[in-house]
Amino acid sequence: HDDMKQIAKYYDDTGMLDFIGVVGSGCDTHNTLANVIPNMSYPPEPFLHLAAGIKEVVKVPVLHAQNIKDPNQATRILEGGYVDMVGMTRAHIADPHLIAKIKMGQIDQIKQCVGANYCIDRQYQGLDVLCIQNAATSREYMGLPHIIEKTSGVKRKVVIVGGGPAGMEAARVAAERGHDVTLFEKKDQLGGQITLAAKAPQRDQMAGITRWFQLELARLNVDLRLGTGADAASILDLRPDIVVLANGGHPFIEQNEHWGAAEGLVVSSWDVLDGKVAPGKNVLVYDTICEFTGMSVADFIADKGAKVEIVTDDIKPGVAIGGTSFPTYYRSMYPKEVIMTGDLMLEKVYREGDNLVAVLENEYTGAKEERVVDQVVIENGVRPDETLYYGLKEGSRNKGQIHVEALFAIQPQPCLSEAGAGYLLFRIGDCVAQRNTHAAIYDALRLCKDF
Ligand SMILES: Cc1cc2nc3c(=O)[nH]c(=O)nc-3n(C[C@H](O)[C@H](O)[C@H](O)COP(=O)(O)O)c2cc1C
Ligand code: SF4
Known part of the structure; x- marks a missing residue:
């Protein structure tokens, strides 16, 4: 930060700058890139102090965006004099009528960005930028409305x-x-x-x-x-x-009868997250979907102090989670020593004394492995x-x-x-x-x- 202050001052002194935009962190690794577009795991404006530090040493206006989501927060930052201008990128993706709603005194109606990063994660996959909670964004050209007009037809x-x-x-x-x-x-x-x-x-x-x-x-x-x-x-x-x-629908844990859902040998990710079933102490999470739910339930259980291994038959657990989202799962799960294992299919579960034995088969060699645990949690998607x-x-x-x-x-x-x-x-x-x-x-x- 001190180096950046010197560099900013040097350029400012040239008189050739109109403004400086400060972005906290770098883009050199997955882990630093996740900081640039901070998801919901971050506090509000996590890097404002860096922008404020630059503002102390330059004369040109300083602009900053990074987790500034609502008008009151923006006002507080500007009134505090930390920066001269705030940027709100995802706030406008979630609600392109944000400014209009402020002007019309409809702040309560603003659809506030929740930091799910569905938008940016899709961009990094080469897809269109869509918002998790606003299906009209990026589809305006197709005729999907942000503002729903009243029907002129019958009331139904x-x-x-x-x-x-x-x-x-x-x-x-x-x-x-x-x-x-x-x-x-x-x-x-x-x-x-x-x-x-x-x-x-x-x-x-x-x-x-x-x-x-x-x-x-x-x-x-x-x-x-x-x-x-x-x-x-x-x-x-x-x-x-x-x-x-x-x-x-319901969690599709009955798909493979050998998992033993009918006998109560396995529980679903929903049961655990919902609090219906208490997390075990030594847990195998089997995840065929590799999206958020499996990683979330593994992290949830590990957070309670349990020993957790999350296993998938895919390449790696959470492999379908986007580029700015998986790093924050890793940051949470590695310190809790959650083991993440790919390429193993859950063949069956059986009881042995007080324990459960999960039989896993390597997708590519057919070799079998076993895990002795006290709980098997299945994330296998939803059955309508x-x-x-x-x-x-x-x-x-x-x-x-x-x-x-x-x-x-x-x-x-x-x-x-x-x-x-x-x-x-x-x-x-x-x-x-x-x-x-x-x-x-x-x-x-x-x-x-x-x-
Ligand atoms: C979908 C999307 C696309 C972005 N594209 C760019 C880009 O092309 N260049 C850039 O410097 N920043 C880009 N950003 C980063 C934003 O400019 C901004 O720094 C970041 O999203 C943090 O601000 P926010 O919390 O208001 O979203 C993009 C962000 C999003 C969400
Ligand atoms: S998908 Fe929508 S809610 Fe999620 S970060 Fe992007 S703009 Fe915000």
């Missing part, structure tokens, strides 16, 4: 089942369209899998996604039925015009819960079908403009097939924007 009764990301977005969008919306959620809080994700160390800001929806659904007077499971009868009692199922869908499908006007071409083209579902009695039925999110938070929200927005 819309019933949504499930208060995870798909259901919350469906409720928000349908209510913005001016419809009468009821949302059933069997748990006593909104969030679905976001609530579980937020339980892991360093991941608590995931809950910010739910918090924004909570505020919006209250503002839009959505009839929230929390702690209320829905069945076909309770849904049809409301005489809906449209039913949207976003009721998710389809009972409700099949219970409502026959009675629906559209036989529960989504017109996929229209959906992909961001066009209205043709059945919305076809006359007929009874209800339309759609399903979105994990109750169709497993997907991530962004995709669940995208499903809801592109379907419900034309209700």
Whole structure:
């Protein structure tokens, strides 16, 4: 930092600079790059002190961005005189109407960036920059709206089942369209899998996604039925015009019968994160998905002081986690001595005395290994819960079908403009097939924007 101050002063003295932008850290390794776009594991403005140090020695304005997310925080920094100008990059990706909302006195309606880094991690994979919680960002050209206009058509009764990301977005969008919306959620809080994700160390800001929806659904007077499971009868009692199922699924730990889920030999990542099952002392986490949940549950268990090995049949646990996100998992997990092992498939689990024996098979050689542990936790994705869908499908006007071409083209579902009695039925999110938070929200927005 002292060297940088000297360098900054030298250039400032040349009189050739207009301003200096200060970025904390470097981009030379995965680990330092993660600092540049600080994810949710960092505190607010973690490198402001570096920018403030440069400002002390130069005359030109100093600009700084890095985890400055909300207008009050920005105001505090500027009023404190730490820098002359703040940049907010991801804050605008999460909510491109941030400035307009400040001007209109709608600060409570700003969708605040939660630092999930879905945006930048996709960029580093050569993909388009999408936001985990805002499916319209980068898709404006396709006609996906940030601002949902009220319908000029009929007001409909819309019933949504499930208060995870798909259901919350469906409720928000349908209510913005001016419809009468009821949302059933069997748990006593909104969030679905976001609530579980937020339980892991360093991941608590995931809950910010739910918090924004909570505020919006209250503002839009959505009839929230929390702690209320829905069945076909309770849904049809409301005489809906449209039913949207976003009721998710369950952890798919029964896929391989030799894992012994039916005998209670293994538990799911959800059970542990949810607090239904206490973490063991010597734990094997088997993760076939290699995304956030497996790493999060391993870190969660290790954080309680347990000895943890996370094993996958893929190249490495967490291999699908993006470039600015895996380093902060590693920083958390290596000090807890979590072992990360690739290329081993979990063949079976059996009980031996008080212990469990996990039999692992090398993907490439077929060689077998065993681990003796007191708990086996499986992260094997989500199996859709389809009972409700099949219970409502026959009675629906559209036989529960989504017109996929229209959906992909961001066009209205043709059945919305076809006359007929009874209800339309759609399903979105994990109750169709497993997907991530962004995709669940995208499903809801592109379907419900034309209700
Ligand atoms: C999707 C995305 C793309 C970015 N591209 C660039 C870039 O091309 N050049 C650059 O110097 N910084 C880039 N950045 C870094 C930002 O300019 C900024 O320094 C960083 O995101 C921290 O600010 P924030 O906390 O307000 O997001 C990018 C950030 C994001 C999220
Ligand atoms: S993806 Fe995450 S980090 Fe990026 S803008 Fe959206 S909330 Fe912020």
